Amino acid sequence: MRNMSTLLSPVTINEWHLRNRLVMAPLTRGFANDQDGTATEEMVAYYERRARDGVGLIITEGINPSLAGKGTYGIPGLYTAEQTASWKKVTNAVHKHGGNIIAQLWHVGRLSHSDLIGTPPLAPSEIPAQGRVHKLHKPYQIPQAMSVQDIRATIQQFQTAARNAVLAGFDGIELHAAHGYLIDQFINEKTNHRTDEYGGDIQGRLRFLKEIIIAVQKEISVDRISIRFSEKKDDDPSYVWSDKAGVLNAYLNLFRETGITILHPSTDRYTTVWDGEHNFHEAIRQQWDGIIIGVGELEATTAEQAVQDRSIDLAAFGRPFIANPDLVQKLRSGQQLVEYDANAHLTVLV
Secondary structure (H helix, E strand, O other), rough: OOOOOOOOOOOOEEEEEEEOOOOOOOOOOOOOOOOOOOOOHHHHHHHHHHHHHOOOOOEEEEEEEEEHHHHOOOOOOOOHHHHHHHHHHHHHHHHOOOOEEEEEEOOOOOOOOHHHHHHOEOOOOOOOOOOEEOOOOOEHHHHHHOHHHHHHHHHHHHHHHHHHHHHOOEEEEEEEEOOHHHHHHOOOOOOOOOOOOOOOHHHOOOOHHHHHHHHHHOOOOOOHHEEEEEEEEEEOOOOOOOOOHHHHHHHHHHHHOOOOOOEEEEEEOOOOOOEOEHHHHHHHHOOOOOOEEEOOOHHHHHHHHHHHHHOOEEEEEOHHHOOHHHHHHHHHOOOOOOOOOOHHHHHOOO
């Protein structure tokens, strides 16, 4: 295996002193207590194993800031005292081994169902998604268009979740503004037909994200906030930005305006050419001097080269971490990785 000296070397990212540049990507596993949204002892052990192995940074599975944000069974929350206390066990276990862990805050918006949350799903506009709800296997419902009061309440829920993340001992948070979930539903012109200040042009459609960023900064340092964003939508694989340069520029201007320094751009495959000769992360690097987390079925050798080239600063791995709790040590020693197998690995939490 090729030398991984850069990828495996310690690095300081703002307030985080990381043992290496390897990141455990956010991975929805669905093993939380479905009734109360608390993290289980099984989850504590799951995250502790990766921290013990030496991963630089862990980004948790998506955590709901409210019940309305829940999109399937077994998703944890950060909106009750019990949930916050349960996550404290996770962060303590990670910190015991010298690891760093941040909480990804995730609201699915219209990609939910009243069977899961007790009320119609919320969205910027009354436009249903195509397909069926994950694990529930029922068609998506027509969502309820959010009033300005609903929007303000949801922003407050994100702020409260950020406060609870601090109380739970997390080293930071990530806002999930990608993949067609609620924040992204506001940004996407196909799912946001609003005519008020939260709709219209790209500036209006980005306003919801902007106000969430401003709100969570009241609870946690901006240097400890990551933003996940993407062109790709999980429920609409054919979607692309009609004006790639213009939309990307609007995002980056928003991040600069709000003081964000850590970006987690998401794409299916890191190496795929996105615009001109560049992949998505390289196109962002052309305009962005801050921190970039690379992701997208990365190979270790590709990640090492990307970090050396400064296309990215950290490299996130998802499925390899599910199949290999000891991924870091295997990369260090050149051991063969266990190949990810959904049938073998998704049904258990090890």
